[in-house]
Each structure stands twice: as structure tokens, then as C-alpha cells.
Amino acid sequence: xxxxxxxxxxxxxxxxxxxNALLALSLSVSLQAGQLALAQxxxxxxxxxxxxxxxxxxxxxxxxxxxxxxxxxxxxAAALAYPVRRLRGIFLAIATIGFGEILRVVLNNLDVTGGxxxxxxxxxxxxxxxxxxxxVLVAIVLAIVARTKFALAVALTREDENAARGVGVDVGSxxxxxxxxxxxxxxxxxxxYAHAFYFLAPTDFGFPRMEQILVWCVIGGxxxxxGGVLGAVFLSVLPEVIRPLADFREITNGLILLGxxxxxxxxLSTLWAKRGS
Amino acid sequence: MIAQQLLNALFLGAVYALFALxxxxxxxxxxxxxxxxxxxxxxxxxxxxxxxxDGLPLPLAAVLAIVMAGVIGILLDRVAFAPLxxxxxxxxxxxxxxxxxxxxxxxxxxxxxGIDERxxxxxxxxxxxxxxxxxxxxxxxxxxxxxxxxxxxxxSYVLRATTLGRNIRxxxxxxxxxxxxxxxxxRTIAATFFISSALGGAAGILTGLEYNAVSLDMGAQIELKGxxxxxxxxxxxxxxxxxxxxxxxxxxxxxxxxxxxxxxDALTFGxxxxxxxxxxxxxxxxxxxxxx
Numbered sequence: 001x002x003x004x005x006x007x008x009x010x011x012x013x014x015x016x017x018x019x020n021a022l023l024a025l026s027l028s029v030s031l032q033a034g035q036l037a038l039a040q041x042x043x044x045x046x047x048x049x050x051x052x053x054x055x056x057x058x059x060x061x062x063x064x065x066x067x068x069x070x071x072x073x074x075x076x077a078a079a080l081a082y083p084v085r086r087l088r089g090i091f092l093a094i095a096t097i098g099f100g101e102i103l104r105v106v107l108n109n110l111d112v113t114g115g116x117x118x119x120x121x122x123x124x125x126x127x128x129x130x131x132x133x134x135x136v137l138v139a140i141v142l143a144i145v146a147r148t149k150f151a152l153a154v155a156l157t158r159e160d161e162n163a164a165r166g167v168g169v170d171v172g173s174x175x176x177x178x179x180x181x182x183x184x185x186x187x188x189x190x191x192x193y194a195h196a197f198y199f200l201a202p203t204d205f206g207f208p209r210m211e212q213i214l215v216w217c218v219i220g221g222x223x224x225x226x227g228g229v230l231g232a233v234f235l236s237v238l239p240e241v242i243r244p245l246a247d248f249r250e251i252t253n254g255l256i257l258l259g260x261x262x263x264x265x266x267x268l269s270t271l272w273a274k275r276g277s
Numbered sequence: 278m279i280a281q282q283l284l285n286a287l288f289l290g291a292v293y294a295l296f297a298l299x300x301x302x303x304x305x306x307x308x309x310x311x312x313x314x315x316x317x318x319x320x321x322x323x324x325x326x327x328x329x330x331d332g333l334p335l336p337l338a339a340v341l342a343i344v345m346a347g348v349i350g351i352l353l354d355r356v357a358f359a360p361l362x363x364x365x366x367x368x369x370x371x372x373x374x375x376x377x378x379x380x381x382x383x384x385x386x387x388x389x390x391g392i393d394e395r396x397x398x399x400x401x402x403x404x405x406x407x408x409x410x411x412x413x414x415x416x417x418x419x420x421x422x423x424x425x426x427x428x429x430x431x432x433s434y435v436l437r438a439t440t441l442g443r444n445i446r447x448x449x450x451x452x453x454x455x456x457x458x459x460x461x462x463x464r465t466i467a468a469t470f471f472i473s474s475a476l477g478g479a480a481g482i483l484t485g486l487e488y489n490a491v492s493l494d495m496g497a498q499i500e501l502k503g504x505x506x507x508x509x510x511x512x513x514x515x516x517x518x519x520x521x522x523x524x525x526x527x528x529x530x531x532x533x534x535x536x537x538x539x540x541x542d543a544l545t546f547g548x549x550x551x552x553x554x555x556x557x558x559x560x561x562x563x564x565x566x567x568x569x
Contacts (some may be wrong), residue, residue: 003562036369064401083550085556086559087553089368090308090512091557093547094504094508095550095552097501098504098547101501101546102542102543102546102547104542105540106543109539113366181440207500207501208497211376215373218372219373247347250380250383251380251385251388252390253380254377254380257373258357258377258381259354261373262357263372264362265366
């Protein structure tokens with residue numbers, strides 16, 4: 001089979017993998033700072049709807065609609081960051097899940113979002129190169145950030161917030177910045193999703209999606225952003241690879257997930273590191 | 278009118294409380310969130326349905342399905358949590374392994390029952406309306422509420438007055454100290470999982486009876502509501518879960534009564550969010566499992 005027919009058969013999956021990788025990166029930015037903030041699906045949803053409405057109702061061109069969408073999700077992240085600033089661990093996770101659930105109800109009830117039926121007929125103008133171009137761009141930005149003092153402050157915040165404060169890290173700002181940056185990346189993913197797949201519904205960005213993103217990051221390994229991408233690619237491709245199992249596909253998927261988490265608890269990316277060292 | 282609404286809230290809240298008790302027990306003892314709890318709730322309802330369809334009388338079918346749910350709970354711990362506990366894997370990794378188990382349970386249920394909703398009892402239950410002063414309810418609703426309250430009292434008795442309950446509270450408070458005092462930790466945790474999952478299974482069966490329907494996605498509807506309930510009452514608190522269950526039941530029933538049914542869930546999670554931000558320890562502010 002040549003590359004052209006392979007792409008034609010799998011173009012939707014290939015696009016999904018790129019967007020999933022972006023979503024995993026957006027969560028890994030929060031996890032890097034030790035913040036179990038689970039609103040990434042909601043941020044992506046906000047951006048997807050904003051960009052779809054911008055282009056369908058106001059005729060905004062694609063680049064501008066993506067920019068507006070990213071701004072909207074970053075603002076939502078900033079607005080959420082303030083009330084949850086004192087919450088940690090599982091409490092932060094639950095509060096941010098609650099935010100996502102409230103958003104789902106709002107999307108279900110507004111006229112402008114098309115209610116439960118969602119929006120269809122979104123200009124289908126995001127192509128595979130645009131998705132992977134965005135992914136590379138985000139990866140480069142994160143790689144540059146990783147070389148700054150800010151990355152050090154992030155790592156310190158993750159390991160021990162009190163110790164980080166002791167050496168002069170402004171923990172509050174680190175947490176805020178990581179949430180907003182993660183929200184912006186999720187927003188980019190959401191806007192691309194809306195324009196790549198033509199159709200949006202409130203359930204696209206609910207808790208099951210958030211659960212998926214978290215699973216990608218943990219399966220891949222939370223110690224580095226590479227882990228999230230690895231997990232997203234692995235778990236997006238897996239169902240396709242085991243497609244011949246037909247009825248046993250779903251259960252195999254669950255068992256492989258369990259196997260990885262039990263036998264490689266630090267994530268797939270650590271397998272790599274072990275071999276390298 | 279208001280009396281009838283409060284009664285409806287009681288029926289809804291009883292099931293929420295029962296479900297949340299299982300959630301909060303595991304959180305109280307192990308500090309982990311068991312995201313397979315809703316899958317056990319669902320599969321127990323299907324098991325009850327199957328047994329009734331096979332001709333067993335309802336009470337026997339319910340008891341068997343609840344015991345089965347409890348056993349699934351023990352297996353769940355052995356597969357998803359125990360291996361990680363030995364490694365001190367923290368709280369995030371067990372969360373993911375419980376999602377894995379939930380996927381497996383969901384896949385099994387789907388393989389056996391397909392995706393269509395089933396009637397719990399074919400032809401419906403014999404629901405006699407009962408008029409009591411200003412309120413009306415059915416015999417089925419009375420049965421549900423009675424069973425739920427009975428199970429809550431039984432749990433309270435077990436935790437307060439039995440050796441097992443004392444051990445569970447000891448492990449919740451300080452696992453190492455409990456081990457030093459001779460408590461068999463793994464056995465106590467297994468028992469906790471049995472009780473937790475049996476309660477979740479009972480909630481599933483009662484929900485199946487209430488709507489005379491069981492479906493694959495019934496767990497998804499209560500999973501996050503259960504979180505709202507235990508947050509409201511204080512994570513890990515037994516009394517809190519009961520009161521939180523009834524409180525959320527009241528919030529949701531009133532939302533529907535006042536024409537806000539489309540916004541009901543936003544209200545529930547709005548309450549949860551505000552409680553978390555303002556009083557993360559819950560409205561009662563205590564980990565009552567450890568002091569019950």
C-alpha cells in the first residue's frame with residue numbers, strides 16, 4: 001500500500017492523533033507544575049465553539065478565529081485559576097471537573113451553541129499539515145520555555161511548594177501561568193478540532209474526554225511533556241491496531257491500559273529513559 | 278406541593294447517598310478516588326435484572342446481585358489498587374487503573390447485554406399508589422427508600438459497633454499504627470471494598486427499580502453526582518455523604534420543580550464548586566469516618 005492510499009484511509013485518525021497530542025501537551029503543562037487541574041476538555045470546548053461561531057456567524061477568517069478562540073480559552077483558564085488558587089490534589093481535580101460539567105450544561109442550553117444538537121457545517125478548512133504544524137510550533141515553544149528559569153520554578157513547585165517558596169519562587173504565579181498556558185494550548189486544539197471535523201456537540205468535551213486526556217498523560221508518563229504525546233499516540237492508535245479483534249476490542253483496550261499502568265507505573269516514556277541510561 | 282417535592286427529594290437523595298457512601302468509604306480509608314465505582318453500580322443493576330429475568334424472586338435477586346457487586350469490589354482492589362499500594366504509587370496512578378477496570382467492566386456488560394436499555398422487570402413492577410396526607414408515592418418508592426435507609430443504618434452499626442468497623446476506622450486514621458496494633462490491613466481493606474461496592478451495587482439496583490430501566494450509561498449519570506455529594510458532606514465523611522446525598526436530592530428536585538430542569542446539573546456542580554472553594558472540608562468540616 002502506498003502512502004497516498006494509507007493517508008486517504010486514515011486521514012481522520014491522523015488528524016485526531018495530532019489534536020489529541022496537543023490536548024495531552026496542554027494537560028502536561030499543568031501536571032508539570034504539580035497541578036491536577038482537569039478542565040482541559042472544557043477549555044478546548046470553549047475554544048471550539050468560539051472559533052466555530054466566529055467563522056460561521058461573523059465570517060472571521062481561519063487564523064483570526066483560531067486566535068480569538070485561544071484568547072477565549074486562556075481567559076477562561078485565568079478566570080478559573082483565581083477561585084481554585086488554594087485547592088490542591090484531588091480537590092483541585094474535582095473543582096475543575098465541576099467547571100467542565102457546568103460548561104457542558106451551558107453549551108446544552110444556549111441558542112448560539114445550537115443546544116444539545118450542537119453546531120454543524122463549520123468551514124472545514126483545517127488540514128493535516130496545519131494540525132501538525134501547530135503541534136510542532138507548540139512543541140518548540142515548550143522546548144524554549146523548558147530552557148528558562150521559569151521551567152526551574154515549575155519543577156520546584158511540583159516537587160515541593162513550600163521549598164519552592166523558600167528559595168523565592170512565586171508559587172501562585174507559577175500555578176496561574178501553567179493553568180493559562182495549558183488553557184491556551186487546549187484552546188488551540190479545540191479550534192483545530194472544530195475546523196477539522198465540521199461538527200461540534202457539547203458531549204465532545206465532557207468528562208469522558210477529560211478522562212481520556214488524563215489517561216494519555218499518565219500512561220505516557222507525567223514527568224515530561226513527551227510522555228503525554230507518547231500516551232496520546234499510543235492510545236489513539238491502539239483501537240485501530242486491535243480492530244480485527246472486533247467484539248473483544250474494547251475489553252482488550254481496557255486490559256492493555258491496566259497492564260501498562262500496573263507494570264509501567266511511571267509511564268511509557270520511562271521505558272525509553274531506562275534503556276538510554 | 279412542597280411536602281410532595283421534599284418527599285421526591287428524599288427518594289432521589291437516598292440513592293445518591295447510598296452511591297456516595299461507597300465512594301467516600303474508599304476515599305476515607307485509602308485517600309483514592311475509585312472511578313470504577315459507577316461501573317460496579319451499573320453491572321450490579323444488570324446482574325439484578327438478569328436474575329429477575331431468570332425467574333428469581335426480586336428480593337433474592339437483589340441480595341445476590343449486591344453480594345456479587347461486593348465480590349467485584351474485592352477483585353477490583355486486588356487488580357487495580359493492591360499492586361500499586363505495595364509500591365506507594367501515590368493517588369494519580371490508582372485513579373487511572375480504576376478507569377482501566379471501569380473500561381473492562383463496561384466492555385463486559387456491553388458484550389453480554391448490548392447497548393439497548395432494558396426494563397428491570399418486564400411488564401413493570403406492581404406499584405400501588407399510597408396516599409398519605411398531602412403526599413402520594415408508590416409502594417416501589419417506599420421499598421427503595423426503606424432499603425436505602427436500612428442499608429445506611431446497617432453501615433453505621435458495622436462501623437460503630439463491630440470489630441471490623443473499628444479496624445476500618447483505625448486503618449483510615451493511621452495505617453501504620455493500625456498494623457502495629459495487630460490489625461490485618463489487607464483484610465480490612467478488602468472488607469472495605471466489599472462494603473463499598475455492595476453499597477454502590479445496591480444503589481444501582483434501586484435506581485434500576487425506580488425507573489424500571491437499566492442501561493450501560495446509567496453509571497455515567499451518577500458518577501460525578503456522587504463526587505458532588507461527597508464534596509458537600511466532606512470527603513471521607515460517612516454522615517456527610519448521607520446528608521450530602523439528601524441535600525443534592527433537594528437541590529435537584531427543587532430545580533426541576535421550579536422549571537429549571539435544563540439547568541439542574543449546572544446547579545448541582547455549581548454548589549459543589551462553591552463548597553470546594555469556600556469550604557474544601559465540606560459543610561461539616563470533618564473527616565467523620567475517622568471519628569465516628
